[in-house]
Amino acid sequence: MSVSSLKTYHHGDLRNALIVACAELIEESGSLNFTMADAARRAGVSNAAPYRHFRDRDALLEAVSQLAFFGLGTVAGAAAAEQPRGSLERILALGSSYMNYVTEKASFYDLMWGDIGARSIDPQAFDRKASGFFHLLDAVESYLDAEAISGVDVRDTAVKLWSLVHGLSAIRMSGKLPHFHPDADVDEMLRSATRTFMAGLKS
Amino acid sequence: MSVSSLKTYHHGDLRNALIVACAELIEESGSLNFTMADAARRAGVSNAAPYRHFRDRDALLEAVSQLAFFGLGTVAGAAAAEQPRGSLERILALGSSYMNYVTEKASFYDLMWGDIGARSIDPQAFDRKASGFFHLLDAVESYLDAEAISGVDVRDTAVKLWSLVHGLSAIRMSGKLPHFHPDADVDEMLRSATRTFMAGLKS
DNA sequence: CCGTATATGTTACTACCATTAACATCAATG
DNA sequence: CATTGATGTTAATGGTAGTAACATATACGG
Secondary structure: OOOOOOOOOOOOOHHHHHHHHHHHHHHHHOOOOOOHHHHHHHHOOOOOHHHHOOOOHHHHHHHHHHHHHHHHHHHHHHHHHOOOOOOHHHHHHHHHHHHHHHHHOHHHHHHHHOOOOOOOOOHHHHOOOOOHHHHHHHHHHHHHHHOOOOOOOHHHHHHHHHHHHHHHHHHHHHOOHHHHOOOOOHHHHHHHHHHHHHHHHHO | OOOOOOOOOOOOOHHHHHHHHHHHHHHHHOOOOOOHHHHHHHHOOOOOHHHHOOOOHHHHHHHHHHHHHHHHHHHHHHHHHOOOOOOHHHHHHHHHHHHHHHHHOHHHHHHHHOOOOOOOOOHHHHHOOOOHHHHHHHHHHHHHHHOOOOOOOHHHHHHHHHHHHHHHHHHHHHOOHHHHOOOOOHHHHHHHHHHHHHHHHHO
């Protein structure tokens, strides 16, 4: 090996490099239609090298999917932390950050919720501290406490709020929302829908 | 051509045959990982024949996606028709049928809501009478009327209810609901969530 | 009824991909 | 220092998407 070349026979961190390459390809192309060979090229290795780290293309995608879930949890957690515990604002912040995160990168959404992501990921992978659901759970619990709302199951409520946010995000991403609701302000819709739902809990 | 053979040089209805073949392949495999060649084989034509009817694989998938949307609208419309206009039950029936439809065939869901379906389909394709949203719109409008709830935008409310149902369906399909909400009865969750939301509208 | 244009098939071909097998290199361990 | 296992490489197989050139049927004008 020449002194001037930085290239080594072994990459050194190929597994992570592939995940990053893959994430970049998805982000740049806006779709999941990249090939294993593309990822290998971007990481600067031969076509066969990735198979030392991932059984097949789906396994690589699954790793990227986990990264995306981790990122979502982190972003949502940070947004929540900016609002006081027990406030409705905290719940709203979680919702907004969720919607913005998945909307900004629709292809990551596919990855996370299509047949490659959530459906096949090990449940434990959701348990990392970063998983947004636990932030939501805490925000809901403290809100119900603060508002002295009783007789309402926390997990049940959290999942329902999650559904609302998730669904609105999905519809928004389809790009067809204006077709069904021409002058919708989707951020405001999310806020008002959340408020309406929480108000319904009190009655 | 022999008398006993029914095979003709021209298929006769290849376009539709391909859509059906495609739908069957998706249903059987539970994924979108079929190839154009698979569809051609199933339809009994050569590998190149499909390209006379569909620009590429995505175009074929989009056609199947439209079929799925059509089916969803039909099923939901039928379910709604069984409940009296103006009743909450009618809204609940629309939600349940929606959730069951998409849940039963998760891969169709991917097709409809992934980057192939809604995001690229011509908006007019949603306008067919069968589109479930219009059933929902009507059900919501008549319900608000019957309950004398005023100051509430019908489209806005319909989209929010749709979001709720859609989101819960998506989470359910991920198979991870038990992980977050161990003893959830998802059908009951949908009903109670809808009720809570509608109750919130009154306050 | 006939001839021809067009639609819709076919086969043959290119370029590329996923995945595996056999071989090469390196890094660590005893 | 020798060996071993991890991690690369090249080469090969079998398959796919999509195109081009060719074949056949169908429909429509004369």
